Amino acid sequence: MITKERLKYLVENPEEMEEEEAEIIHDLHEVVTEALNKISTWVEAVSKAMEEEEENKMNISEMVKLAHQNAKQKGFWDEPREVGTMLALIHSEVSEALEAHRYNDTEGFKEELAELFPSPVL
Secondary structure, eight states: OOOHHHHHHHHHOGGGOOHHHHHHHHHHHHHHHHHHHHHHHHHHHHHHHHHHHHHHOOOHHHHHHHHHHHHHHTTTTSSOOOHHHHHHHHHHHHHHHHHHHHTTOHHHHHHHHHTTSOOOOO
């Protein structure tokens, strides 16, 4: 076994290294090199994943456009709605917001209130 102090000394004075110490240092070097290679591979993989995640992010305008296109495909914008239908839909969303509020579901509450406002025609 080589102590930390001895290792520091051998770095400064390699000519005084004994054969057993040289073998231990060689083995240590191999282990450290392998660990550094694994860390490097991991860092590259994480960096690549982060870049891909950044590329896949949508901004709010893109999400609204996608949601509107989906609604159109499902037939929600085919015909104008009557006032009574619109009021019923508003009432439904307000009721859902109230239910979310009762359960202290802040995110659900915000979501239901946001649904009161129709998305713009894009």
